[in-house]
Amino acid sequence: MSVEITTGPPEVRVPASTEATDTVATAEAVLSKRTGAPVRLADAEDLGGSDRSVVLRVRIAESPFELPRTVVVKHYGECPPEARTDPFAHEAASCQLTTALSPEARVSPELIAHDVNERLLVLEDLGRGSTLADVLFAEDPRAAERALLAWARALGRLHSSTAACAADFDALMRRLGAKSWTDPVADDIVASVGELPELLSQTLGVRTPPELVERLTAASEQLGYSRYQAFSPSDICPENSLVTGSSGVRFLDFEWGCVRDVAMDAAYLQYPFPSSWCSYALPDNLAQSMLATWRSEIAEVWPELDSDEVLLPRLFNAQLLWVWVSTWWFLPRTGETDRPIDLHQPSPRRSTALVDRWRHLRSDAQDAQLSDVAEFADTVIDALVDRFGAGALHLQPYPAFRTE
Numbered sequence: 001m002s003v004e005i006t007t008g009p010p011e012v013r014v015p016a017s018t019e020a021t022d023t024v025a026t027a028e029a030v031l032s033k034r035t036g037a038p039v040r041l042a043d044a045e046d047l048g049g050s051d052r053s054v055v056l057r058v059r060i061a062e063s064p065f066e067l068p069r070t071v072v073v074k075h076y077g078e079c080p081p082e083a084r085t086d087p088f089a090h091e092a093a094s095c096q097l098t099t100a101l102s103p104e105a106r107v108s109p110e111l112i113a114h115d116v117n118e119r120l121l122v123l124e125d126l127g128r129g130s131t132l133a134d135v136l137f138a139e140d141p142r143a144a145e146r147a148l149l150a151w152a153r154a155l156g157r158l159h160s161s162t163a164a165c166a167a168d169f170d171a172l173m174r175r176l177g178a179k180s181w182t183d184p185v186a187d188d189i190v191a192s193v194g195e196l197p198e199l200l201s202q203t204l205g206v207r208t209p210p211e212l213v214e215r216l217t218a219a220s221e222q223l224g225y226s227r228y229q230a231f232s233p234s235d236i237c238p239e240n241s242l243v244t245g246s247s248g249v250r251f252l253d254f255e256w257g258c259v260r261d262v263a264m265d266a267a268y269l270q271y272p273f274p275s276s277w278c279s280y281a282l283p284d285n286l287a288q289s290m291l292a293t294w295r296s297e298i299a300e301v302w303p304e305l306d307s308d309e310v311l312l313p314r315l316f317n318a319q320l321l322w323v324w325v326s327t328w329w330f331l332p333r334t335g336e337t338d339r340p341i342d343l344h345q346p347s348p349r350r351s352t353a354l355v356d357r358w359r360h361l362r363s364d365a366q367d368a369q370l371s372d373v374a375e376f377a378d379t380v381i382d383a384l385v386d387r388f389g390a391g392a393l394h395l396q397p398y399p400a401f402r403t404e
Helices: 018-035 087-098 132-136 141-161 166-175 184-204 212-221 263-269 286-298 308-328 348-365 371-388
Strands: 039-046 052-062 070-076 111-115 120-124 229-233 241-243 249-251 258-259
Touching: 018 039, 018 052, 018 070, 018 111, 018 120, 052 263, 070 249, 070 263, 087 111, 087 166, 087 229, 120 184, 132 241, 141 166, 141 229, 141 241, 141 263, 166 258, 184 212, 184 229, 184 308, 184 371, 212 258, 212 263, 212 371, 229 263, 258 263, 263 286, 263 308, 308 348, 348 371
Parallel strands: none
Antiparallel strands: 039 052, 052 070, 070 120, 111 120, 229 258, 241 249
């Protein structure tokens, strides 16, 4: 998963493509229609889009109404007919939902304008601050710890502010033309439950017991409706989290925003960023501090989740599903090399990240007295080390927490 709306580097990257020119012209038209008067934009800066979208920071050069000095414009191409879901619809619905929150509860960019036909969003510009990834890859451990706790607090605030919002999100998606929507990770998890056992057998020679498949199938029920659902940005990785001085952490990039069980996001606090390339080790006890911070924010809405007896089984199910689907994503297939998770970013080798996740799962399964899961995790760890070497056992911490 990759960042789409970013703060960008200090230097300005001037877009030269006709796509960027078209995006500026379209944004001017959308803003002019919204305000009822001509709006002119200037000084477009490329923030790094993707094959799905063009993302620019632009200055409001001329407007008869009060608008922010700069805004971020995100312009989507057409959604392929074979696509499972439409990222524009997800992002537009997500931004509408979060913009409706009170300013003190909002942990996302405000939606200023959008146009369904043009597939364009105009968003609040959150500035050039550091992302959480920037902080984790810097050299200040205290700043990194503060940022991670602020990230956990922002996540809890988002969950508590959007509890029981499934009907609202569904209505927003339908207004945007989506006949149905789904959490794309849920789709992958369901696929991985059926496909990973064969892959483990072919790649590592590991047999998956039927009892474990049954446990995974039961855990997958948490992907459906539950009383503990809230809005999730879905891709809440460090590169999509902006650390601000005044308002804590703000989340960016809602292309796969959805409503899901909050335990699926809370698992990010225990198994750092399982859908991300940015998957290094955290200091002992920091994950527990992050979880406690998140719980303090959601306790008023779901007081029962402050009980370990209620939360920990749900959290373990989420962790099991994340380890399973990330193994399905990252396990080198037969004939593939054990390359880094992301070839374009600093990241651990896939085998190293997977061994660390299975080791965490083994420990949590032992704590929960789930001996079948712990024994299977042991088998997978041994098989990964046998194939990729003892180096797979050593996942480095994030650079901010390295002492050497």
